[in-house]
Amino acid sequence: MSQADQHCDHCHLPLPEGEDISATINNQKMHFCCYGCKTVCETIYGAGMDGFYQRLSYQQDIDGDILKPPPEINSELEVYDLDEVQGEFVDALGDIREIHLLVEGIHCAACVWLIERSLDNATGVIQGNVNLSAKKLHLKWDNRETKLSAILHTLGQIGYAAVPFDPEAAEGQIKKHNRQLLFRLGFAGFAAMNLMWISIALYTGADEGQFKELFYWLGLGLATPTLIYSGYPFYRGAITGLINRHLTMDLPIAIGATITYLYSCYVVIIGSEIAHVYFDTVVNFIFVILTGRYLEAMSKRLAVQSTQRLLDLQPKISTLIIGDETKIVPVRALQKGDKVLVKAGEKIPVDGVIIKGESVVDESMLTGEFVPMAKFIGDSVSAGTTNKEGVLTVEVSRTLKNTALGKIIHLVDEAQATKAPIQCTADRVIPWFVSITLILATVTFLFWLTVDFELALMAATSVLIITCPCAFGLATPMAIAVATGVGARMGVLVKHGAVLEILSSIKHFVFDKTGTLTQGKMLVSTLFYAALEQDEQPILRKIEPDEQLLERLSKKEKQLLSLASYLESHSEHMIAKAIVNFAQCYSLTRNELNNSAELEHIKVTSGSGISASYQGKKLAIGSLLWIRQMAGDLAVWPQLEAQVQEYQLSGSTVIYAWLENESICAYVVEDKVRDNAVDIVAQMKAQNFAVTLLSGDKQEVADYMANKLGIDEVIAEVMPDEKDQVIQQKQQQGHLIAMVGDGINDAPALVRADVGIAMGSGTDVSIDSADIILVNGELEKIPLAAELSRATLKTIKQNIGISIVYNIIMVPLAMAAMITPLVAAVAMPLSSLLVIGNAARLRWRFKNR
Structure with a gap:
């Protein structure tokens, strides 16, 4: 194998040709x-931390992308220093320094409180x-005072394993956690089904027969x-909370299950004739709570996936220009000042400046406007955007995290990290609820102990069972579960119940323009x-297009329109389509139109x-500007420009065909307003909602649309x-914002908004970043979602009251x-x-919506 085919034993990048840098280690x-x-490799081996390399899984995929090392490291945390x-x-x-850490073991708001307090x-x-939903920690620390490994050790001591965040590894960790939770849920479900038959036998008379003890x-x-x-x-969470002097939701679950189990064991061992066993209550209790936690855990993968989809937009390889030759290299190997070649149809790998060539670049991923932009020498281009036509030579100005795309990824991560976890009423009351329950159970036991031990035990156990916070804990999630189901049926997908x-x-609702209030596709609306x-x-x-258009056109008009469409069929431009x-x-x-004449000398500028x-004519x-240069001064220009000016001011694009x-x-091409957008805005304003239009388009175009x-x-x-x-500024003014x-x-x-709403017809990244998705992109579902939310909150309050x-x-x-x-065990589920x-009444309220 030649040296050119080898890779660096430290970073795994290709070895430079004609230069041998080696060492015996x-x-x-x-x-x-x-x-x-x-030097770094010698330092790592010299410190005895060569296990670092054993944990690196350097592989090369079919695209030539060098994968990042997996972060699942439980020891030798000093490597991260x-x-x-x-x-x-x-x-x-x-x-x-700042870093995002993936933290294992987070499952409730109490975990968030414990980590942040520590x-x-x-x-x-x-x-x-x-960030509770993504199980991520955004950490900022002074590297002079402490090392990252020390912080990771601190988190480990309170029961949370943390490693630097990598989207692919994070998603794998969440899958692993959900799989373990599913196994525990399946085991509890199996036991619950079998105990049901035993309970039916006992409740129908077997508790008085010879098979009672069996x-x-x-x-x-x-x-x-x-x-x-x-x-x-539950036991792990309860014990960890007690060690750190904080009552968690796991504590009442562990106490209720343990006391009920121990009391049932007591009845079995002493063979009491008047007491009953409640093993079915223990198992069913665990099964129901695990079911809720598993459903909640499934939604946590979405935050990781949204970041991963953004990362997927970053090209993994690039064509580096070295002298008169080109070489395929990983994007992460590029440096400022390098020159890269971008062919037609390829994504631009980095932010840079065009030094050779001209083309049309699709920048919709950054601007939201789908009309491609003409680019010439000296113009800037951004990573992730698509070169549609010509061949470009780009000089690298920014790479990876510093690119415009990298900044978007950073903003999404930052917004997710700074969004405070939802603390529902039940979570705030639970610590007091648990304390009062324990006190009441103890008082009850001590009071009846002077009368009879078994009576005291039964009474205290009844207090623990009947005050078990099942209904209180279900008050919020049950209403949200029904509401999300109702929303899904209506085409409103709610990703996070809270x-x-x-x-x-x-x-206050803030609307994007293109693709949200408009249809998101270019259409020919008028002809001149x-x-x-x-x-x-x-x-x-x-000429206004309608059903009788073909009948109203002259032969020459048909000829030009058909020739123009045939010529445009050779272009991939959005307007051409x-x-x-x-x-x-x-x-x-x-x-x-039976026009068989061929076009010659087709050229894209x-x-x-x-x-x-065409037949000797241009x-x-x-x-x-381009057509005028070729056609020269025509008498029709002043009149034509005056007619199309109104359309241009409204944001329409005008394209000229000339024979x-x-x-x-002149073709007037525009992105039309959605059919019901005007009515929806009027309806929302009538309900006292403030509405803002937020767009990357020109001010005059946005003003016209508004x-x-x-x-x-x-x-x-x-x-x-x-x-x-803009969203952050409005929030600082005291407004709750829906984007x-x-x-x-x-x-x-x-992500920054208090509630993000994405159109189902939009991009995968926007859908993954939002909290609510309108499946069919129907604007009328927005007021309906607001009504559903108000009904849900009212139901939550009613449930808490019950x-x-x-x-x-x-x-x-x-x-x-x-x-x-026994009565307590029956009353508690009631x-x-x-x-x-x-x-469930929410279903009936929105049954026909």
Whole structure:
């Protein structure tokens, strides 16, 4: 194997040709691409941390992309203190550093509180914000005072394993966690089904027969492994919370399950004639809660996937120009000042400046506007955008994290990290609820202990069972579960249930323009035609497309429109496709008009248009300036320009088709407003919602669109990071904001907003970044979603009231020993059933919507 085919033993990049940089380390000769890699490798081996290389899975996929090392490292955390390693994850290697960490073991808001509180007391930590949905920690620390490995050790001591965040590895970790949770859920479900038959036998008279003890021991045999295996997460969470002096949701679950289990064991062992066993209650309790946690965990993968989709937009390889030769290299190997070759149809790998060539570049992923932009020498281009036509030579100005795309990815991560976790009423009350429950159970036991031990145990157990916070815990998630189901049926997908609670309080909606309030596709709306007969004043004719269009066109008009569409069929431009589609729709194609003449000398002029020869005459279609240069001074120009000016001011694009000495035609191409957009905006304003139009388009175009829609506030000419800043500024003014968008450029704003709403017809990135998706892109679903959110919040409050009233009535009865554990076990699910039934009313309310 030649040296050119080898890779650096440290960073795995190709070795430079004609230069041998090597060293003998651990009796093995190693080769490096530079002296920096050689020094780092020697340092790592010299420190005895060569296990670092054993954990690197350097592979090369079919695209030539060098994959990042997996972060699943449970020991040797000191490796993460190396700048060469941190460079993959840290924004800037200065004294003050920031990093995103993937944290395993997070499952509730109490975990967030515990992690952030522990980090507040850690030396050198400036800030630590946990994103509950993505299980990510945004950490800012002073590298002079503490090392990253020390912070990771601190997190490990409180029960949370953390590693630098990598989207692919993070998604794998979440899948692993969900799979383990599913196994525990399946085991509990198996035990619950079998215990059901035992319970039916006991409740129908077997508890008084000769097989009573057999059934009891069978129940014990099923409940014990279920409590140990399926109940392990609850015990771990409860113990961790107690160690750190914080009551979590896991504590009442662990107490209720343990006391009920121990009491049932007591009954089995002593063989009481008056007492009953409640192994089925233990198992069913665990099964129901695990089911809820598994469904919640499934939604946590979405945050990771949105970041991964953004990363997928970054090209993985590039064509590096070295002298007169080219070489395929990974994008991460590029440096500022390098020159790369970008062919037609390829994505631009980095931010840079064109030094050779001209083309049309699709920048819709950044601007949201789908009309490609003409690019010439000296113009800037951005990573992830698509070169549509010509061949470009680009000089690299920014790479990876510093590119416009990289900044969008950073904004999404930052917005996710700074969005505070939702603390529902139940979570805030649970610690007090648990404390009061324990006190009441203890008081009950001590009071009845003077009368009878078994009576005291039964009464105390009844208090624990009947006050078990099932109904209280189900109050919020049950209403949200029903509401999300109702929303899905109506075409409103809610990705995070708590979003409905926030949406109910929102009174300010911010709309993107293109693809949200408009249809998101170019259409020919109007035509202007003039015959260029010699010695005659050309007459300009306005043509509105309708069902009788073909009948109203003259032979020459049909000829020009069919030739123009045939010529445009040689272009991949968005507007060209609109003209071709228009011709096909109205049967104006060359074949349907029996026009068999061929076009010759077809030539594409980047940023201007396309031209050809037809029967010895020039045929061209393109921009006004370009056509005027070829056609010269025509008498019709002043009249034509005056007619199309109104359309241009409204944001429409005007393209001109010209056949030498024959005719000229102006196509008005526009992105039309959605049919019901005006009515929806009026409806929202009538309901006292504030509506803002936020667009990357020109100010005059946005003003025209806002006036047409009846929107009062307009913010135009904003880039993706500026959209994010606009949302943040409005939030700082005390407003709760809902952002509605459909493009990649909307992703940071969608995540930053209190509620992000994406059109189902939009890009995958915007959909993944949003909290609510309108499946069919129907704007009328937005007010409906707001109504659903208000109804959901009302139902949540009703459910909480039901659970409180239930406890106010039943707890005194249990303390008075008027309720046995058996009755308590039956009564306890009744409160849950009431909550479930009340939540189900949401289905009936929106049944015909």
